[in-house]
Amino acid sequence: MIKPNFNTMTKKELRAYVIAHPNDKVAFGTFVDRLTASAKEETFAPPQSLAEVKEVEKLIQQRVEQLKTLSS
Numbered sequence: 001m002i003k004p005n006f007n008t009m010t011k012k013e014l015r016a017y018v019i020a021h022p023n024d025k026v027a028f029g030t031f032v033d034r035l036t037a038s039a040k041e042e043t044f045a046p047p048q049s050l051a052e053v054k055e056v057e058k059l060i061q062q063r064v065e066q067l068k069t070l071s072s
Helices: 011-022 024-038 050-071
Strands: none
Touching: 011 024
């Protein structure tokens, strides 16, 4: 079997390939490398209290809902 050239695939094509071939570690590594290369670098201090933990959970849930709305 001939391996596809992961470097010429779009992110969407590579993601589909990784999903279809979950045991292909080279494809997965290429996919992760490409995702991390294009990700914004953000650093956050860990929550210092239970109230902060709950606030972070709330913010994450809001963001998840936003992303669901955008992808619909």
